[in-house]
Amino acid sequence: MLIYISTIIFAAAIALFFWSCYRRFRLLTLGRPEPKNRFNDIGKRIGGVLYYAFGQRCTVSHGYRFGWNHLVLFWSFMILLIANTEFLLEGLFPDSISFSLLPPGVYHPLAVLIEIASVLALLAVCIAVIRRLAFPPSYMEARSVDAFIILSLIALLMLAFFGLHASEIAQGTEKAANFMPVSNFVASAFFSDVPAGSLNGYIDAFWWLHAIVLLVFLNYLPYSKHMHILTGIPNVYLRSLTKVNTQPGEDFKKGNEFGVGRIDQFTWKNLTDSYSCTECGRCSDNCPATITGKMLNPRLVIHNMKINLLVNGPGIMKNKETVLPLIKGGIEGSVAEQVLWDCTTCGACMEVCPVFIEHVVEIVDMRRNLVEMKAKVPEELIALFENIEQRSNPWGIAPGDRTKWTADLDVKPFETGKTEYLFYVGCFGSFDARSKKVSQAISKILNASGISWGILGKEELCCGDSMRRLGNEFVFDRMTLENIRMFKEKGIKKVITQCPHCYNTFKNDYRQYGVELEVVHHTDLIYDMIKSGKLNLDVNDAKDFGNLVFHDSCYLGRYNGIYEAPRNVIASVTGRAPIEMERRKDRSFCCGAGGGRMWMEEDTGNLINVERVKEAMKKDPKTICVCCPYCMTMFEDGIKGIKADDKVQVLDLAEIVSRALK
Amino acid sequence: MLIVTCVKQVPDTTQVKVDPVTGTLIREGVPFIINPFDTYALEESLRLKEKYGFRVAVISMGPPNTEVTLRKALSLGADEVILLSDRAFGGADTLATSMVLAEAIKKLGKKDEVAMVICGRQTIDGDTAQVGPGIATRLGYSQLTLVDHIENVDLNAKKIRVRRRLEGRHELVEAPLPAMIAVLREINRPRYPTVPMRIFAQDAPVILWNNKEMGLREDTIGLKGSATQVRKIFSPHREKGEIIGDGVKDPQASARLLVERLKEKNILIL
Known part of the structure; x- marks a missing residue:
């Protein structure tokens, strides 16, 4: 009779689990179609799953030491998944399915493996509980009830597992007893004095405890944050294969709805x-x-x-x-x-x-x-939108002023068929007083290298980066089409940019429009020029820069993986590697101006740029080197904010190089 | 009840240069924009529409490409836009312009009662601020200029209360409707169009009224109907001044020096 009851309970609990999953996963079908191909390049996707999910690359990386605890738990779970599947099947079809029916050559190693996994899982759970109680990290919702429920369930499951096997060993019915060191230990420690007649009761009790905990765990999963056990690995499989997660475009047809409001x-x-x-x-x-x-x-x-x-x-x-x-x-x-x-x-x-x-x-x-x-935007953005739409620059300055930075420098216009590289100066490089100096430095370097280059001058238009990041895709789309038309008309194929935002927009966003431009940021270009000996540098000038700290711009680093070029350039010019901040490279801390934040008030919390400047100041720099006009502005403002402008200067990489030109 | 908003398409004056030799405007490559002051007039009309349920008609006199500006008005929420365009209207000064606009408003008034006409304080190309008052005079409407706040519109009593910003003071004025209101920048913050409205405005109707439609006497409109003529256009000659004092090292002393100089030249009288 009891056998039938277990079958019924197991069948009902498993059915309930699948029903819950169905109800949750059905909701995913409400989503719009996905513009990116999430199923291409199967090899790469499977490789990613092996590396990131099974290898737990992302949980242990970036200095998260407790990620190792997750790795242990993950792999224990993988092994216990086999054990618990057996348990569920055994519950459904009593006496017909069991590991013990396998040949000893398979069963015995499996038994050892499951023992080890169970011990490790129990240890990992203990560590997780202790961590959450004794020293929870600030960023984690460490003490959520959810977490403790799940951790207790796992711990109970393991205890029931050992209880069950130990009592079976004590009774002498476990064929692989010699391969279960921990259960053996538990048996001798707790069950050696139990009269043989009561052992059956223990076995039943532990079996039911194990069964109930397992079924509760299974049914709790879809309703907790531990749903990631089901969706995490598929989500790794479906990841964006390109490193830059470029925003998909929109189709501006009558009747369409834009963005996500529901x-x-x-x-x-x-x-x-x-x-x-x-x-x-x-x-x-x-x-x-x-x-x-x-x-x-x-x-x-x-x-x-x-x-x-x-x-x-x-x-x-x-x-x-x-x-x-x-x-x-x-x-x-x-x-x-x-x-x-x-x-x-x-x-x-x-x-x-x-x-x-x-x-x-x-x-x-x-x-x-x-x-x-909804046209519901912070007030300062309306002015920005109008300026960019009307005069193709964020300040609404007359486009005729785009060439003012060239002053008496030897800067030529881009000529179709004659000029090789377009130096796309960008709005900051054209209009912002500080960044104009960077444009001048770049033009000196370009002239020194002897390459053929020119500018668009008054015809240059904004690339549209801020518009896209701020969600004004409609205007971004128009600007992009206009720029692409001009690039095609003028036969522009190679573009040098000063600003990482222009760089990223041309390189990654414009690609969605079927344009393949050869875009290079000045850091990469300068590095190539130094490597190929095109620049004649005076390395002795290095002392002037003092302690030099380097700041990674998000759109150059994280977005485009350019980390080494600027460091190598600094090393070749100053004779030594730059001083690194604590947060650097792929974990670099934003200056605060990306995503259109440059144009918005920052009136809540602390200032992001001041936070970053303070971090840089810990290294006692005389020079902070940046590669982005936004970073330049934010650093200079931040330095003034903490009244350190007499101690430290902010220079673009191009300025450092141009000062060392012979 | 109807609000008629008058707008003008103007060359982006920050980008206009005068040819020093011929003395004419270099118009080539200069983009046209909606007269910035008129965006406040349109915004105020739209706010009154939302508050009191008016219909908003936008009119503009100009060459055919003025359609762009009128479409922008549609995308912001204007109910109907009318382009007053005819070669005969060309070369008009403020007298002849207000003639055409006033007649167009009369024509609109035949279909729907006009409660008010809202204009920007002035255009950035002509800078006269005369067209609004001209319309008011021709139509016999209350004339409310330099308005920076509309306090109340009483549709039953047919009255409007506005605040006018004058030099150093405000003036609260109540006037009977219909009224012509010329607004200042301070009156509101213009909205931004939604994308569905922009897409709608791309092929929504722009009504064209030429002089066949308007039937105005040739000597009252265009160049012939203008009382003033442009003799010469020139850029005022700018002389570079001198730098006095050292504002960085001693700002107090240089401020004192500046005040002295201004007094000497009778610019500042204390």
């Missing part, structure tokens, strides 16, 4: 992201907005997306109706507008996310809804 306007992949979040907090731990006390916390954005889907999903399925607004804030499951505007699109969150969630893309999608559907 949960079902996200793509199914965006929704899968929300299911995959483990709430580990690495994103918020690295987010410049979160760190400086802004409203944005990338983890919560993803969490709120998930809650919104769970709340609105059934209603949308039934009659397309929603009860909880996606963009409003003030309640779980809704994202505040301020949160969306806080993002600098620096990409630090995406860099560290172990399951490749695409926070920035999703935030910009929601910005698009505010800009394009």
Whole structure:
């Protein structure tokens, strides 16, 4: 009779689990089609799953030492998955399925493996509990009830496992007893004095405990943050294969809706992201907005997306109706507008996310809804939008002034068929007083190298970076088409940029329009010139720069992987490597100006640029080297902010090189 | 009830240069924009529409490419846009311009009662600030210039209360409707168009009224109907001044020096 009861309970619990999964996963189909191909290049995707998921590359990287604990737990789980599948099948079909029916050559090693995995899992759970109680990290929702429930369930499961096997060993019915060292130890420690007659009762009790805990665990999964156990690996498989997660474009047809203002306007992949979040907090731990006390916390954005889907999903399925607004804030499951505007699109969150969630893309999608559907933007942005649309630069300065920086320098216009490289100066390099000096430095270097180059002068148009990041895709689209038309008309194929934002926009965003430009940022170009001996440098001049600290720009580093070129250039010019800040390369800390933040007031929390300047000042620099006009502005302002402008200078890499030119 | 908003398409004056030899405007390559002051007039009209339920008609006199500006008005929420375009209207000064605009407003008034006409304080190309008052005079409307706030519109009593910004003071004025209101920049912050509205405006109708439609006497419009003529256009000669004092080292002393000089030249009278 008991046998039938177990079969019924097992069947019901397993059915309930699949039903819960079906109900949750069905909601993913509400999402829009995904513009990026998420299934191409299967080899690369499987490789990624092996490396990032099974290799746990992203959980142990970036200095997260407790990631190792997750790695241990992950692999224990992988092994125990086999053991528990057997247990479930045994529960469903008693006496017909069991490992013990396998030949000893298979069963015995398996038994050892499962023993080891169980011990490790138990240890890992203990470490996780102790960590959460004794020294929880600030970024983690460490003491969530969710976490403790799951950890207790895992611990109980392991204890029941050992209890069951130990009592079986004591009874003498376990054939692989010699291959179960831990269970053997438990048997001799706790069950040696138990009368043989009561052992059956122990076996039954532990079996049922194991069964109930396992079934509860299984059914709790889809309703907790531990759903990532189900979606994490698929999400790694579906990741964006290009390093830069370029924002997909939009189709400006009558009747279309733009951006994401409702949960079902996200793509199914965006929704899968929300299911995959483990709430580990690495994103918020690295987010410049979160760190400086802004409203944005990338983890919560993803969490709120998930809650919104769970709340609105059934209603949308039934009659397309929603009860909880996606963009409003003030309640779980809704994202505040301020949160969306806080993002600098620096990409630090995406860099560290172990399951490749695409926070920035999703935030910009929601910005698009505010800009394009509601025209609801912070006031200062309206002026920016009008300026860029009317005069193709952020300040609305007369385009005729674009060549003022050239003054008496030897700068020629780009001539079709004659000139090889277009030096695309960009809005900052053309109009901003400080960045004009960088443009001058670059032009000196270009002339010294002897390459053929020219500028567009008054005809140059803004690349549109800020528009795209701020969610004004409509205007970005027009600007892009206009620029591409001009590039084609003039036969421009090779472009040198001064600004990493122009660089990234031409290189990655314009590619979506089918244009393959050979774009090079001045850091890379200068490095190549030094390597090939095109520049004659006086390395003795090095002393002037003193302690030189280097700052990685997000759009050069994280977005385009250019880390070594500027460092090598500095080393060749000054004779020694730059001093590194604590947060550098792929974990570099944003200056605060990306994502259109350059044009917005920063009136909540601490100033991001001051936070970064203070970090740089710890290294006692005389020079801070940047490669981006935004970083230049933010550093100079930050330095003035902490009244250190008499101690330290900010120089662009090009200025350092041009000073060393013979 | 209708609000008529008058807008003008102007060359982006920050980009206009005068040919020093011929004394004419170099128009080549200079983009046209909606007269910045008129964007505030349109915004105020749209806000009144939202508050009181007016319809908003936008009119503009100019060459056919003025359509671009009128489409922008449509994308912001204007209900109807009318382009007043005819060779016969060309070369008009403020007298002849206000003639055409006033007649167009009368024509609109036949279909729907006009409650007010809202204009920007002036255009950035002519800078006369005369067209609005001209319209008011021709139509016999209340004339409310330099308005930086509309306090209340009483549709039953047909009255409007506005605040005018004068030098160093404000003036609260109540006037009977219909009224012509010329607004200042300070009155509002213009909105930004949504994308669906922009797409809608791309092929929404722009009504064209030429002089066949308007039937105005040739000697009252265009160059012939203008009381003033342009003799010469020139850039004022700018002389570079001198640098006095050292503002970085001793700002107080250089400020004192500056005040002295201004007093000497009778620019500053204390």
